[in-house]
Amino acid sequence: MRHFLIRLSIGAAIVIAAAAQSATAWALDLSGSFVQGGLVVGKADPGSKLTLDGHMVAVAPDGSFLLGFGRNAKETAVLKVLPPDGPEMIHNLKIEKRRFKVQRIDGLPERKVTPMKAEDLARIKKENALVAEVRKRATPKTFFDTGFIWPAKGRISGVFGSQRILNGKPRNPHNGVDVAAPKGTPVVAMGDGVVALSHPDMFFNGKTVMIDHGLGLTSVYIHMNSSTVKEGDFVTKGMQIGTIGTTGRSTGPHLHWGVSWFKTPLDPALLVGPPEPEKKNTPEKK
16 A cells, blocks of 8 residues: 655644555645745755646755745646655645735825836846846755854835835736835844855845845845845854845835745745744833
């Protein structure tokens, strides 16, 4: 009897499936957020090949892989697994839908909302290509194994998925989390990885850093005032990579923190949970 084991960790839920084939057993583990904007970490037998909704999934030599579900992900995702010594297995993953907020932001320079100049458009195209190139990376490493933390402390001024109305004009949904804090507040790496991009001044993003966490997972830190890392640097979780600023398209000092699985934006807050409450200064008791 061949046993196929899949553990889908959604809270305390465990799903076990069995298939009668041979006398060999193999397992597939999945844990994470099966929700729009969520990231799932998986482990299959080394040498397995996987697809998600028909797209190849990057797999590390030890069988580790990641799955990401975008803001508008459908209610069901189809995961196909072809182990090195067995038949293909098909799993229908249920993805929870979410409701997203609408956020209005006024007072932005019109040039940063609706660029018209040829030089601005050419610059934007070039910078978008740099970001897209980073998000193609499928580094066969599992730097993300050490987990994630909030990259800055401050007030949450923007959330993932909210529909943006900029100067009264509807724009793309927000693909990250904004942390508002004074200029110069430290920004740290959310997890281990390699600095894949360090740009001094992007049209929309301002001073920008991108980190490759392996298997298509990248994080981006934008609008920064300063950066302390360069491309190729290996950074560890909690290591300072810069400071909060208000560069690029911004109305005040804050960090825009984004996370993507290849070109699919994910909700960074789902990786770390609620931020720690800010400590208030209280007089010492005498």
